[in-house]
Amino acid sequence: MEKLAIFGGTPACRNPLSYGKQYIDGEDIAAVTEALCGDLTCGPKIGELEQALCRVTGAKYAVAVSNGTAALHLAAMAAGFGQGDEVIVSAVTFAASANCILYCGGKPVFADIDPETYNIDPKSVEKLITSRTKGIVAVDFTGQAVRHDELRELCRRHGLTFIEDAAHAIGTRYRGRPVGSIADMTCFSFHPVKTVTSGEGGAVTTDDERLYRRLLRLRSHGITRNREEMAHPTDARWYNEQVELGYNYRITDIQAALLVSQLKKLPEFSARRKALTARYDAAFAQVPEVFVQREIPESDTTRHLYILRIRPELLSCDRRQFFDALWMENVHSQVHYLPVYWHSYYEKLGYEKGLCPNAEKYYQEAMSLPLYYGLTDEEADQVIAAVKKVAAYYAKDRTQSAASRT
Numbered sequence: 001m002e003k004l005a006i007f008g009g010t011p012a013c014r015n016p017l018s019y020g021k022q023y024i025d026g027e028d029i030a031a032v033t034e035a036l037c038g039d040l041t042c043g044p045k046i047g048e049l050e051q052a053l054c055r056v057t058g059a060k061y062a063v064a065v066s067n068g069t070a071a072l073h074l075a076a077m078a079a080g081f082g083q084g085d086e087v088i089v090s091a092v093t094f095a096a097s098a099n100c101i102l103y104c105g106g107k108p109v110f111a112d113i114d115p116e117t118y119n120i121d122p123k124s125v126e127k128l129i130t131s132r133t134k135g136i137v138a139v140d141f142t143g144q145a146v147r148h149d150e151l152r153e154l155c156r157r158h159g160l161t162f163i164e165d166a167a168h169a170i171g172t173r174y175r176g177r178p179v180g181s182i183a184d185m186t187c188f189s190f191h192p193v194k195t196v197t198s199g200e201g202g203a204v205t206t207d208d209e210r211l212y213r214r215l216l217r218l219r220s221h222g223i224t225r226n227r228e229e230m231a232h233p234t235d236a237r238w239y240n241e242q243v244e245l246g247y248n249y250r251i252t253d254i255q256a257a258l259l260v261s262q263l264k265k266l267p268e269f270s271a272r273r274k275a276l277t278a279r280y281d282a283a284f285a286q287v288p289e290v291f292v293q294r295e296i297p298e299s300d301t302t303r304h305l306y307i308l309r310i311r312p313e314l315l316s317c318d319r320r321q322f323f324d325a326l327w328m329e330n331v332h333s334q335v336h337y338l339p340v341y342w343h344s345y346y347e348k349l350g351y352e353k354g355l356c357p358n359a360e361k362y363y364q365e366a367m368s369l370p371l372y373y374g375l376t377d378e379e380a381d382q383v384i385a386a387v388k389k390v391a392a393y394y395a396k397d398r399t400q401s402a403a404s405r406t
């Protein structure tokens, strides 16, 4: 810790900045208050939310659920993933993207990332396809859309179901089409760190009516009131029938009301996140010791995460030291993510290190800087100053540093 003594001394009384934070205004509070006086669950706010999600994403159908993990689980079930099926998933993501495959008895197969965009690399996916492959779970990491053209073509050629984990990507477009209307099923999360929130919440969107009906039924125990789906149809008004094993993954009307209100602000949230991203990108382009995430031109991205990636070959420190120094400077960064198969649970399942070299290298070098709607320009500039200070301190080539860091 000795070396860190120079950090944290300037200027006094700054509040620590975390990597993400929700933004709640008076309209959100009014919407929730109103919902508390109506049906608390299974009421009209759910349909209202689903319509709003269809408008935002351009999808035909939306099914709102209790969280993003539930959305992924239901999508994996609706896709029919089962025992012995292989499903290809990005190695750099939150564990839930792969866990949903395990929930269904399937086997996650980890694809490597593109070293510059950090998104799943279609070339890596192609090499992993076997006769047992049933689908792909592709994550729009940091909010940037995956390479849909290449992935959809692979899915078409091999008869795979394409699930998009768009937990980071509400508001993003690919070639002008909103995320949510492109893959077979798209899953969203509305956890408070995400771009819009319902506290806990999630959704699956799809254009396929058959998948939609199945998702609806699985959300509520596998119980149906639709006579066509019953083994023993009757016209008794009270009758409903459980036709398969589902769950209670419903979202409440209280949460739905909050999210309807939040979605109205999505264009502003999106614009602010883009502006902050541009501000960081411009500043860090001047710092040789760090690397700026590359954007593909097809993606018009609403960034959920801003990743700072260090270049260890130009620094006399590792990611841990860089991260700790930023922390001392009141920039409370986070790391997204440990390659999923490095988790000890996956290790016990037999996954070994070395599977995805780009993902593993990325993990040694990355950290997420503060990025959220309420972050002011002044705060963003504090983050930039902190990064420059730490990079200058640890730079191997101090002369070059001095010129670019003022």
Ligand SMILES: *Cc1c(COP(=O)(O)O)cnc(C)c1O
Pocket (backbone or CB within 6 Å): 067, 068, 069, 070, 093, 094, 096, 097, 139, 165, 167, 168, 189, 190, 191, 200, 201, 202
């Ligand atoms: C947040 C997140 C999830 C899970 O969402 P929850 O709503 O927290 O269950 C899944 N995948 C990714 C990539 C996420 O970031």
